[in-house]
Amino acid sequence: MADKSNTQEKIIESATVLFLEKGFHRTSVRDIASRAKINISLMNYYFRSKEILFETIIDLLIGGAVSSLKEILDSDLDLNEKIRQYINKYIDLLISNPLLVSFVLAILNHSPDKISKLKVTDSLYNTEKFANQLDEENSKGNIRKVDPEQFYLNMLSLIAFPFAVKHVINEKNNFSNEAFNDFIIKRKDIIYNTLISSIKP
Amino acid sequence: MADKSNTQEKIIESATVLFLEKGFHRTSVRDIASRAKINISLMNYYFRSKEILFETIIDLLIGGAVSSLKEILDSDLDLNEKIRQYINKYIDLLISNPLLVSFVLAILNHSPDKISKLKVTDSLYNTEKFANQLDEENSKGNIRKVDPEQFYLNMLSLIAFPFAVKHVINEKNNFSNEAFNDFIIKRKDIIYNTLISSIKP
DNA sequence: ATTTGTTTTAAACAAACGTTTAAAACAAAT
DNA sequence: ATTTGTTTTAAACGTTTGTTTAAAACAAAT
Known part of the structure; x- marks a missing residue:
């Protein structure tokens, strides 16, 4: 038989890009x-439609990426260390795939129904443990009282938004892709300090 | 003569939505x-193409919106007051047009060339005065040393990103549009406090 | 009443889209 | 060597896309 796996992979690789x-x-x-250097019909042969191919790729791109983030958020780590690790892992992840943010945001606004069925939901929605942790630390007097939903959104905004405006940042500061990465890596500490100082009692 | 202005406006209104x-x-x-309840040809009669109509609308939507923000950023206001006013005005602006963020981000990532020619450039790029102000306040010992570029990006991220993920926020928290607005209005103080506490000496 | 210039209309244009068809090419099994 | 099942191909399918055409409708000026 011919090399089925090969062409199927070629389609996914090209379509992903x-x-x-x-x-x-x-x-x-x-x-x-x-x-992918293949016949047009092969796309419909391996995946039934462009739509299904797209959803397959969404799962591949997003599914694996965010499950590791949820692990950190649901872990028993000390709050400060949890925040630190979450920021670092998230940023590393986005540096290795800088188009992911724009990709997800585009889906979110063009077909919101698509995202809710996907794995992103589970990992972005379930922040209960983290929220409880914030409440508990406040009860102990370790941190200020905060709305966990707002705090988590702050964290997400500071991490993800720069990738959504990467083009503008690069043009404004005459950044190469490497310079952008340096700029983002510096943000690991900046975001951590910003968030921590915002909850210090 | 027939009512030229009327149909032209109808086209712009419908196309904008x-x-x-x-x-x-x-x-x-x-x-x-x-x-717009008009003939298809009228779109090409008043605007030469769909592309030009789109660019016209971009200018209308973005041009006016951000020029008022630049005024605040370039004003002689005290740093704290400037940050406060900038946040408030930006958020009010986005509440009155919540789709603006996604709209701009979509343009940014699908045709980056389009945005650089537009008025967004002037208002988002020219942050020199604000950067100098941050440096000066640091020299006076009033605030910690910060990279103005990073600080401005923090401010922008905290303000704009929530609107880019409005759908997710609403679904996660079972928010109506009114509840979302309440949630966002609460952010005015939260963002201000977060930013200020991050630069307190 | 006729001319003039502008606005609106219906119809068609070529190009691009996602998808389907039916036959060819191929490799493995009988 | 022939059959079987899978993969690949070329061609065409019917829609939809943005845009153009040429004629009609219209209002104001002569």
């Missing part, structure tokens, strides 16, 4: 086929 | 025409 770069609607099946 | 909701590529000229 294109979907990340141009989004769903700007990417045509002919784009995908020509980049 | 659709572009904001669905973006450029998901909005067809037939969508625009049927919503």
Whole structure:
């Protein structure tokens, strides 16, 4: 038999790049086929439709990425250390795939129904343990009283937003991709200090 | 003569809503025409192309919005008061047009060339005065030493990002649009305190 | 009443889209 | 050597896309 796995992988690889770069609607099946150097029909042969191919790739891209973040958030780590590790892991993850933020935001705003069925939901929605931890630390007098929902959103905003405006940041500061990464890596400490000083009693 | 201005406005109004909701590529000229209850050809009669109509609307939406923010940033206000006013005005602006963030982010990532020619550039790029102010306040010993670029990005992230994930926030917390606005208005103080406590000496 | 210039209309354009079809090419099993 | 099942191919499918055309409708000026 012919090499099924090979072409299937080629389709996913090419489609992933294109979907990340141009989004769903700007990417045509002919784009995908020509980049993967395969016949157009093979896209419908292996995946039943462009839509299904897209959802497959969403799962591949997002599913694995955020499950590791949820682990940290649900761990028994000390609050400060948990925040530190969460920031570091999240930023490392986004540095290795800087288009992920824009990709998710695009899906969120063009087809919100798609995201709620996906694994992102579980990992972004379930912040109960972290919220309880914040409440408990406040009861002990270790930190100020905060709305956990707002605090978590602050953390997420400071981590993710810069990747959504990467183009602007780079143009404004004449950054190369390496300079952008340096700038982002510096943010690990900055975000940590900002968040910690905002809850210090 | 017939009512030229009326139809032109109808086109802009309808196209604005659709572009904001669905973006450029998901909005067809037939969508625009049927919503404005006009003939398809009139879109090409008043604006030469869908592209030009889109750029016209970008200028209308963004141009006016951000120029008022730049005024605050370039003013001679005391640092704390400037930060306070900037946050408040920005959030008020986004509450009155909650789709603006997603709209700009979509343009940024699908056609970055478009945004650099626009008025957003001037208002987002020129943060020199604000940066100098931060440096000066540090020299006086009033605030900690900070990278102005990072601090400004923090401010922007905390303000804008929640609007980019409005859908997720609402679903997670069972928020109505009013509840979301309440949640966001509470952020005015939260963001201010977070930023100020991060630069306190 | 006729001319003039502008606005609106219906119809069609070529191009691109996602998808389907039916036959060819291929490798393994009988 | 032939059959079987899978993979690949070329061509066409019917829609939808943005845009153009040419004629009609219209209001104001002569």
